[in-house]
Amino acid sequence: xxxxxxxxxxxxxxxxxxxxxxxxxxxxxxxxxxxxKQEKKAxxxxxxxxxxxxxxxSGRLSSILDKKELFSILxxxxxxxxxxxxxxxxxxxxxxxxxxxxxxxxELSVKP
Amino acid sequence: xxxxxQTPKFQVLKTGQSMTLQCAQDMNHEYMSWYRQDPGxxxxxxxxxxxxxxxxxxxxxxxxxxxxxxxxxxPLRLLSAAPSQTSVYFCASSLTGxxxxxxxxxxxxxxxxxx
Numbered sequence: 001x002x003x004x005x006x007x008x009x010x011x012x013x014x015x016x017x018x019x020x021x022x023x024x025x026x027x028x029x030x031x032x033x034x035x036x037k038q039e040k041k042a043x044x045x046x047x048x049x050x051x052x053x054x055x056x057x058s059g060r061l062s063s064i065l066d067k068k069e070l071f072s073i074l075x076x077x078x079x080x081x082x083x084x085x086x087x088x089x090x091x092x093x094x095x096x097x098x099x100x101x102x103x104x105x106x107e108l109s110v111k112p
Numbered sequence: 113x114x115x116x117x118q119t120p121k122f123q124v125l126k127t128g129q130s131m132t133l134q135c136a137q138d139m140n141h142e143y144m145s146w147y148r149q150d151p152g153x154x155x156x157x158x159x160x161x162x163x164x165x166x167x168x169x170x171x172x173x174x175x176x177x178x179x180x181x182x183x184x185x186x187p188l189r190l191l192s193a194a195p196s197q198t199s200v201y202f203c204a205s206s207l208t209g210x211x212x213x214x215x216x217x218x219x220x221x222x223x224x225x226x227x
Contacts, residue, residue: 004154006154009152034215036215041220041221042202042218042219042220042221043155043202043218045215048215088154088155090155090215099145099157099160099170100155100157100204100215100216102147102154102155102156103154104152104153104154105152105154
């Protein structure tokens with residue numbers, strides 16, 4: 001059965017800290033892995049990763065995929081209170097018409 | 113171009129009542145889906161559709177019905193609401209099922225409470 005597992009489930013840090021969020025997956029016919037940020041509303045897209053070892057970067061956020069070990073990490077440097085959110089990892093599964101399989105999410109809380 | 117429009121944003125139901133959550137998209141997307149989100153469980157697929165006239169079950173379909181009579185609309189019906197259906201519901205779409213590679217367009221969500 002296809003699955004996506006995220007860790008940790010929750011994290012509390014202080015402004016300025018660096019955090020690493022983890023996502024491991026077991027999916028047949030892997031094509032891509034996606035990261036979303038969710039702040040009390042609909043998830044918003046952050047990154048799509050398809051190739052192993054190539055870092056995607058957007059400001060203080062970066063992500064990398066390891067297709068051999070079947071995981072991805074999302075790094076946030078110099079965290080700010082505005083980074084507080086739930087971060088979701090998702091992988092498309094072609095067993096059910098193209099659904100996205102989501103991990104449980106990591107709830108990040110950044111304290112001033 | 114409105115994207116994915118979900119209504120209502122909030123709803124309180126009594127146990128046993130029925131209701132329909134509306135979802136409409138104006139992007140000519142073939143693939144539409146309904147997810148529910150509960151604390152600590154991520155988003156779980158309820159039902160999905162790969163095109164007008166075609167629907168199928170996801171991982172948590174019990175207690176919900178869907179139909180897809182047009183490309184634009186994909187309503188979710190709760191037949192007899194139960195407290196276990198208290199959740200946040202998201203409608204999401206993509207151009208095709210295969211283009212889920214590139215992620216979905218999400219609606220703004222419906223927060224449903226069943227008392």
